[in-house]
Amino acid sequence: MSEKEMSTEDLIGRLSDSDDLKRSLAVEELRGRGSPEALVPLTVLIEKEGRDTFFTICCANALKRIDFPNITDHDLVEAAVKLRALLKDIFPAGEMTEKLSAALEGLMETWEMRRGDLIGLAGDSTNVERMVEAIELLGRMGEVDAIDVLAGQIISFPPDIARGTPGNIAHPDPKVRVASINALANVLSGLNPKDERRSSLYFEHVLEACEEGGRELRHPEKEVRLAAVNACGLMGDPSAFPYLVEMLRPVERRTNIFSRNEEREVILAAANALGNMNYENEGSPELGSYAGVIRNLLGYYKNDSEVIGLLLDAQSRIFATLSDKYAGLARDTKGMARALAPPEGTRAVPAAQMRT
Helix, strand or coil: HHHHHHHHHHHHHCCCCCCCHHHHHHHHHHHHCHHHHHHHHHHHHHHHHHCCHHHCCCCCCHHHHHHHCCCCCCHHHHHHHHHHHHHHHCCCCHHHHHHHHHHHHHHHHHHHHHHHHHHHCCCCCCCCHHHHHHHHHHHHHHCCHHHHHHCCCCCCCCCCCCEEEEEEECCCHHHHHHHHHHHHHHHHHCCCCCCCCHCCCHHHHHHHHCCCCCCCCCCCCHHHHHHHHHHHHHCCCHHHHHHHHHHHCHHHHHCCCCCCCHHHHHHHHHHHHHHCCCHHCCCHHHHHHHHHHHHHHHHHHCHHHHHHHHHHHHHHHHHHHHHHHHHHHHHHHHHHHHCCCCCCCCCCCCCHHHCC
């Protein structure tokens, strides 16, 4: 049977054939058809090959001919995420870059037409399953226009009459809150580090989802707190440090009387997140304080090798950052001393003899 007689499904199946000629002919036929179903399989093939070859160029040519308006939302996002990674990590320049960029541009034009509807679905509680799906898609695409909708699903708070801001009621279904936390963290982590939204009220919503306390049991569901802890690790913002530590404190030492968090998964996630903080921008006093807290936790978990290993990773990262700062300070001090030293063959004038 020739390629023209084969169904699209069979052609996609042939993409995994060991015969390069058969694969190439299948790709060529798919290119002519522009079949939306071929979008993700072709992208995966390029990802697996991971280099500029005749076959990957054929796949990239086929991608440009895809009937983008008829692809599913899931396939659109799946392919867009993969193409972004390919362009960033594997094909930053060259012929493949041009072809993959053209395919990504077509995908983004389609996304632009759909994202408004997906943001609307993310805030529509009439269908929770579709709501969660929309939230996940928006998060994977890093859709910044969805930030307010995502944040609003996580935390309930009363209106602020002084500021004239309305209150908010978090979604009652933990699946929606988990999806929103994951999506919000993905969107915020994709922003420029200088973007104020990274460390604003939006991230505070994620931090507060770590807590069980306040005057009420905000998030009694373990999966919500676990998602928040993992989000803190993804963001790497050191402002999450005290929240993560609270998850690891011995029960009798916790400042929050409502804390009853003894779930193993959450404890391990919190210890792991401490090792993923971006400590580089913290000052030496803060780093010293962090190291002291970690030391105390190491004493408490001395019989738990799994937690100890994660805490030691965090401690090593803090010490390495401190070491770099002191080394930089030493270099700066020596450089300043050289700059202020008198020219060779002269002697320094005592300060008391200097005239103003």
